[in-house]
Amino acid sequence: MLHMAWFVGQGYSVHGWQAPWSGRIDLEWMRPDIYLDLARALDRAGFDYIMLEDGLLMPDSYGGTPEWFLKNAWMVPKADPMALVPLIGQATTRIGIVATMTTSFTPPFTAARLGATLDHLTDGRFGFNIVTAHNERSAQNFGLDEHYEHDLRYEMADEWMDVVDALWSSWEDGAIVADADGGTFADVTKVHPIDHAGRFYKCRGPLNVAPGPQRRPVICQAGGSPAGRGFASRHADTILARYRDADAAKTFRDDIRARMAAHGRDPDDCKILYLMTATLAETDDLARARFAHQGEEVAANFEHKLAFMSYASGKDFSKLDLDAPLPEIRTNAAQASTKALTAGSGKTLREIASENASGGFDFVGSPDSVAAQMEETARAIGGDGFLISNPLTRHAVAEVADGLAPALARRGLLPAATPATTLRQRLRAF
Numbered sequence: 001m002l003h004m005a006w007f008v009g010q011g012y013s014v015h016g017w018q019a020p021w022s023g024r025i026d027l028e029w030m031r032p033d034i035y036l037d038l039a040r041a042l043d044r045a046g047f048d049y050i051m052l053e054d055g056l057l058m059p060d061s062y063g064g065t066p067e068w069f070l071k072n073a074w075m076v077p078k079a080d081p082m083a084l085v086p087l088i089g090q091a092t093t094r095i096g097i098v099a100t101m102t103t104s105f106t107p108p109f110t111a112a113r114l115g116a117t118l119d120h121l122t123d124g125r126f127g128f129n130i131v132t133a134h135n136e137r138s139a140q141n142f143g144l145d146e147h148y149e150h151d152l153r154y155e156m157a158d159e160w161m162d163v164v165d166a167l168w169s170s171w172e173d174g175a176i177v178a179d180a181d182g183g184t185f186a187d188v189t190k191v192h193p194i195d196h197a198g199r200f201y202k203c204r205g206p207l208n209v210a211p212g213p214q215r216r217p218v219i220c221q222a223g224g225s226p227a228g229r230g231f232a233s234r235h236a237d238t239i240l241a242r243y244r245d246a247d248a249a250k251t252f253r254d255d256i257r258a259r260m261a262a263h264g265r266d267p268d269d270c271k272i273l274y275l276m277t278a279t280l281a282e283t284d285d286l287a288r289a290r291f292a293h294q295g296e297e298v299a300a301n302f303e304h305k306l307a308f309m310s311y312a313s314g315k316d317f318s319k320l321d322l323d324a325p326l327p328e329i330r331t332n333a334a335q336a337s338t339k340a341l342t343a344g345s346g347k348t349l350r351e352i353a354s355e356n357a358s359g360g361f362d363f364v365g366s367p368d369s370v371a372a373q374m375e376e377t378a379r380a381i382g383g384d385g386f387l388i389s390n391p392l393t394r395h396a397v398a399e400v401a402d403g404l405a406p407a408l409a410r411r412g413l414l415p416a417a418t419p420a421t422t423l424r425q426r427l428r429a430f
């Protein structure tokens with residue numbers, strides 16, 4: 001069976017602007033409805049979670065000004081996805097809700113308190129997607145001239161996570177007595193300071209709210225560099241990875257599982273979900289025609305891909321020669337994503353940017369044949385599931401929730417029924 005999730009890759013933003021099926025974006029773009037519709041449909045379809053991306057910057061790495069990003073509504077505007085979490089929680093009963101939190105600019109106490117609060121409000125269906133934030137401009141919004149060095153960010157994140165975990169453990173089970181007759185709500189002997197004083201953080205504790213149903217909200221992570229893998233293998237319950245080739249995806253999975261075992265963790269306690277897109281239609285031929293049509297649009301709008309590369313790497317791709325082979329890009333920003341997006345040795349930048357490829361698995365066909373392709377790919381990798389990264393429109397949601405998901409269920413790849421449990425229990429059910 002597969003674990004399935006949906007990646008809201010632009011976060012709480014504008015989706016499918018100018019694309020067909022985008023709805024009344026002029027009226028709706030700040031409304032929560034698209035996320036509620038997405039979550040309800042996927043809840044019904046048997047998905048494990050939705051993941052809300054986030055960033056804390058006005059992007060300007062493409063062309064050196066925010067102009068392209070603002071004009072195209074790409075990665076900006078962006079509102080705080082945490083505010084959507086309780087709304088989605090109220091609209092659904094089973095699906096998990098994962099929202100992005102950055103370790104580099106958030107005090108551990110603030111994050112631990114928010115995580116506990118949202119875990120209560122969602123009945124234990126909340127998760128943090130932990131990022132170190134890769135963009136220089138984010139750092140400059142939080143008092144730094146330049147961002148911390150890439151691997152140092154993960155060293156900080158490691159200690160940050162330890163502090164947050166200690167805060168979530170600062171209330172023992174049974175600390176809330178709620179004994180109105182006896183006159184005790186909480187038992188002071190079961191609530192403890194953490195007195196953390198480390199290399200980067202100092203925090204006294206205890207947390208001033210009892211932990212939620214999961215105690216520790218699910219921890220999701222998506223950094224694929226060696227330092228990112230080190231972090232993920234210590235802390236993550238679920239990992240998101242971008243590969244377009246099953247062998248490379250398997251190598252990644254084997255590496256994470258070996259690292260987890262080395263940390264004394266059971267490798268089955270972390271589910272790795274691979275990014276995929278699904279181009280669906282009634283028949284394989286129609287789907288292929290649709291993919292070809294998308295390909296023409298991607299080639300005509302190749303600046304979009306250049307801007308994405310600039311966003312992930314912090315390098316200005318508008319300055320590079322479009323018709324020269326693309327050199328290897330080194331970056332202090334998002335290393336694994338940059339590598340996936342710029343892959344294509346010997347090809348020119350124009351060729352790479354014009355390619356209709358998401359950087360993850362791009363499946364094309366009828367719902368049944370995409371389900372078969374997913375099964376074959378997951379078997380080759382060894383597990384655990386996929387993260388749909390189709391651009392968000394209600395049309396795309398219906399295709400996946402009402403077309404692909406039933407096809408997966410017919411092959412026995414989605415659970416027949418999903419009881420209401422915590423997100424962690426759900427991830428560990430198989």
Ligand SMILES: Cc1cc2nc3c(=O)[nH]c(=O)nc-3n(C[C@H](O)[C@H](O)[C@H](O)COP(=O)(O)O)c2cc1C
Nearest residue numbers: 053054100131133222223224225228240334335336
């Ligand atoms: C599926 C996916 C989702 C991601 N979501 C976010 C996000 O919401 N915010 C963010 O700052 N980075 C995001 N990233 C980037 C990574 O979390 C990570 O910060 C970045 O890749 C740098 O880590 P690395 O150098 O270890 O790869 C995402 C990456 C992937 C593959």
